[in-house]
Amino acid sequence: MSIDGTVNVDVGAAFYSASQGGLTIGSTGVVNVYSANTSNVFTGNGIIVNGSLTVASGAFLETTNGLNVSSSGTATINGNFFAENGNVSGSGNILVNGGSIYNTTDGTAGGAKTGVAFTGTNTITIENGATIYSNGSGTATINFGATNGAANSLIVTGSGGTFTTPITNFGAGDQIAFAGYTNPVTAPTVTSNGNGSYSVVLTGSGVTLSNVKFTSAITAQITSNGNGTVNVPGITDSTNPNDQLGECFLPGTAIATPHGAALVETLQPGDLVTTIVQGAPVAKPVKWVGYRHVKPGDLIDDSAHPVRIKANAFADGVPARDLLITSEHCILAGGGLIPARLLVNGRSIISDTSISSFTYYHVELADHAILLAEGLAVESYLDTGNRGNFANAPVPSLRPALAVRISAPHEAQPAAPILVTPGSVKPVWEALNERAGILGLRRSVAAPALTYDADLHLVTAKGAVVLPLRLTADKAWFVLPEGTETVSLVSRTARPCDTIAAYIDDRRALGVSVGEIKLHIGSNVILTTSHLSATDLAGWHAVEGPSHRWTSGRAELRLPKTARAATGILEVNILQAGPYIADVSPERAVAA
Incomplete structure (x- = not known):
């Protein structure tokens, strides 16, 4: 069947070409597919485009024998194009603008997505959050175009080997993910091909991208390592054992859908995902997919590295393979949602400090829900006021820190109670x-030696160290030099979550808990309690009660004016100290 005029496939309509040997769009022909939620099936010899083919946003186009765009033709895919076991070929330009091109594992529209063979010499430009699936073969050029805040994605399916398809204009925010690749990356290396393109070897994974051209901004920053390889910002400076290279290459967490697993970065608004409601699977549509790239220095403490949940950590096959999530991401366990950081045990669940540059995704539904990630029940995105943390948020923040989420706003109620108390999490x-012991998993890092020695001392305003005159189980006495106005009470610090267990939801660096402080001058005793209430003293944590307050390791003490003219004895009541990590001590100046 040949078309030389204009054909519009409107909403609710279906266009079939089964008996005419496929569809040919002539050089003056125009086909616009507007239909939403309807299969527009072209069979026989597929579709040959010598003119213009446009698939509108939200529309779905299927062909049983591929798409051929000639040098005089153009194809614009704003919606979804299902190749149904066919190839994409020809020599014309194809623009995928926020849409997708894919095949499926079972040849049906609802099957799990897999790669297409791009066998022509076409230039296929993906822009504004577009996603295309490649089976790893083909000669067409994949060109990364503009973005609108959503990443442009090339998903490569297979089991390894050399990917020869030319890739151009690859830059920050773009991503290449690998589905079906099980071997981890140990050391990505990049070498110049001498013609402006580069070969990227994902060492350990069996994957090589042999023809990659970066954006001019990245190319200008490429430097030689002096050994035949080059350093590429965001790739070689960020080794990741999960097929992730800095901000660019993502491993792809498998999210359960009614049609099989889908990589989280390929999910789009409107896609159905499987949720768990009262123990039963229920399909619900995606509302929004947020993402953010994290590089060293953006975040601190636990948030600076993802949590790795090893395969089988919860049960056989749960998760099905190692799962990486952010430390605040909640897991359904013990009758509620528990932040991943509270379950870290150094064996089956670890804070993966080898990863300091990564991109994370959150999937939002109409209501907070339970998803299955690698078979493990985890939460969907719950808006607690941190939407601005994401790169594609309506108003993104500039280098925002991740806030600890304890409760949600009234309008965003969690799907299950959020558990953070030791009694519920322990x-x-x-x-x-x-279970980690049963699995034979050892600690990734040996447990640190602990001590209850606070290494307590004072430091004067001039930097002199004053060691204790006397120490007992709950008190310390110091001789103050004449004229002392302020001193700092210095000690070791430790976080209870590090020295006791991760289920202790206290991430504060605690020094010592201080009660009363007395200053002895001759026979006079001056009681000072300002440290128990003053909010402008440096080195103290927030006031918790009227009789004690924790220091943060270097706490400022202001002495009464009446005591500054004479030498005195400072008596400090220590209510609690330690445990601390033994090999971490406060720095000292010169002893007084």
């Missing part, structure tokens, strides 16, 4: 830790 932690 039983889950202990069960997972016991």
Whole structure:
């Protein structure tokens, strides 16, 4: 069947060409597919485009024998194009503008997405959040275009080998993900091909991208390592054992959908995902997919690295393979949602400090829900006021820090209670830790030696160190030099989550808990309690009660004016100290 005029396939309509041997769009022909939620099936010899083919946003086009765009033709895919076991070929230009091109594993529209063979000499430009699936073969050029805040994605399916398809204009925010690749990356290397293109070897994974051209901004920053390889910002400076290279290459967490697993970065608004409601699977549409890239220095403490949940950590096949999530991402366990950081045991669940540059995604539904990631029940995105943390948020923040989420706004209620107290989390932690032992998993890092020695001392305004005159279990006495106005009470610090267990939801660096402070001058005793209430003293944590307050390791003490003219004895009541990590001590100046 040949078309030389204009054909519009409107909403609710279906266009079939089964008996005419496929569809040919002549050089003056125009076909616009507007239909939404309807299969527009072209069979026989597929579609040959010598004129113009446009698939509108939200529309769905299917062909049983591929798409051929000639040098005089153009194809614009704003919606979804299902190749149904066919190839994409020809020599004309194809623009995928926020849409997708894919095949499926079972040849049906609802099957799990897989790669297409791009066998022509076409230039296929993907822009504004577009996603295309490649089976790893082909000669067409994949060109990364503009973005609107959503990443442009090339998903490569297979099991390894050399990917020869030319890739051009690859830059920050773009991504290449690998589905079906099980071997981890140990050391990505890049070498110049001498013609402006580069070969990227994902060492350990069996994957080589042999023809990659970067954006001019990245190319200008490429430097030689002096050994035949080059350093590419965002790639070689960010080794990741999960097929992720800095901000660019993502491993692809498998999210359960009614049609099989889908990579999280390929999900789009309107896609159906599988949620768990009262123990049963229920399909619900995606509302929004947020993403953000994190590089060293953006975040601190636990948020600076993802949490790795090893395969089988919760049960056999749960998760099905190692799962990486952010430390605040909640897991359904123990009757509620528990932040991943509270379950870290150093064995089956670890904070992966080898990864300091990564991109994370959150999937939002109409309501907070439970998803299956690699078979593990985890939460969907819950808007607690941090939407601005994401790169594609309506108003993104500039280098925002991740806030600890304890409760949600009234209008964004969690799908299950959020559990953070030791009483509710400890039983889950202990069960997972016991299972890690059964699995034969050892600590990735040896448990640190602990001490209750606070290494307590004073430091004067001039930097002199004053060691204790006397120490007991709950008190310390110091001789103050004459004229002292302020001193700092210095000690070791430790976070209870590090020295006791991760299920202790206290990430503060605690020094010592201080009660009363007395200043002895001759026979006079001056009681000072300003440290228990003053909000402008440096080195103190927030006031918790009227009788004690924790220091943060270097706490400022202001002495009464009446005591500054004479030498005195400072008596400090220490209510609690430690445990601390033994090999971490405060720095000292010169002893007084």
